[in-house]
Amino acid sequence: MAAVGPLARVARLSSSICRSRTLDLSRCPQRRGVASCVDPAHGLTEEQKEFQKVAFDFAANEMAPHMAEWDQKEIFPVETMRRAAQLGFGGIYVQPDVGGSGLSRLDTSVIFEALSTGCVSTTAYISIHNMCAWMIDTFGNKEQREKFCPDLCSMAKFASYCLTEPGSGSDAASLLTSAQQKGDHYILNGSKAFISGGGDTDVYVVMCRTGGKGPKGISCLVVEKGTPGLSFGKKEKKVGWNSQPTRAVIFEDCAVPVSNLLGEEGQGFSIAMKGLNGGRINIASCSLGAAHACVQLAKDHLLVRKQFGETLSNNQFLQFKLAEMATKLVASRLLVREAATALQENQPCAVSLCSMAKLFVTDECFNICNQALQMHGGYGYLKDYAVQQFVRDIRVHQILEGTNEVMRMIISRNLLTES
Incomplete structure (x- = not known):
């Protein structure tokens, strides 16, 4: 995607959506009759109000009418998310040179708040996807950024964040998934638990142990779906968040190119926490x-x-x-x-x-x-x-x-x- 100013891109794409659909805001509470004291636009710049409106309209028209169905039928709304990506919401705080919108953290918060009025579960997955894209954009080298970020920003491909394990949740630094270098590959063994998008996504940002115990022994690898040795557990049945699948991600002698290492060995825990x-x-x-x-x-x-x-x-x-x-x-x-x-x-x-x-x-x-x-x-x-x-x-x-x-x-x- 060519680098385009975020406001210009959002305004142009919003205009095309509005021409093709009749807005019916009466179906949802997002923007109808909002009291001034709770108005989420209060204090924002005109530019922020513009893309906030786009996000609210997208939530009202593309998400809210389907929210219950996605929940009850456990549908991962891929095409809807790709339409959101056309508005710049697939890589909101990723740099424009690799297809991102280049917006600030405050801008991002404004967008996610608005989108969540249409479907929390779907927006929460989009937020995780954005976090993964940002990690690759921020800590990846030129080749990694150019390889992964454009497809993630357009949501041609989807990403998952892999930190939690069956035996390491809050104590993330105790993770056991190992990566041993053999030639020009790391051999991964272990498993990750509760992974949003697991099995349905294309790119897995994985924290794994390449060194000794503790956080300094952890590195970060990007694992692509289809890599031999990568498999998935059963789809979990959840109380909520049903529009996004959750599965275990399993590595059994999974060979990942050394070129997929983000940053340096031992930097993985820092990358995970910054994400x-x-x-x-x-x-x-x-x-x-x-x-x-x-x-x-x-x-x-x-x-x-x-x-x-x-x-x-x-x-x-x-x-x-x-x-x-x-x-x-x-x-x-x-x-x-x-x-x-x-x-x-x-x-x-x-x-x-x-x-x-x-x-x-x-x-x-x-x-x-x-x-x-x-x-x-x-x-x-x-x-x-x-x-x-x-x-x-x-x-x-x-x-x-x-x-x-x-x-x-x-x-x-x-x-x-x-x-």
């Missing part, structure tokens, strides 16, 4: 989108549902609950955007702020969605109502990209070791 700093902002942003949609759904329900002769919107207890939900949504959004800016500027506090954002926002946004379900009463528990899917899809955000317990460890360690 996760951005991943934590991304997943928090996906939680924001779910919470934003649920605040809108709850508001709409309170205005139309009647009990005891009047609408629920006249009940002061529910009014106060809605006010608390809106306040927590805005506070969460501000924290995510602060963390995104800190990471973009490589501020000393960036790692802690990313951890704070992931901890606070995934907890609070889950609570917002859960409260919205409660406000719907029995209707909220029916799969005909979107609120229950938002609850199911964001529950896992408190676990992945580093559990929220690990986020507490990172934050407290930073506080206690500062001079």
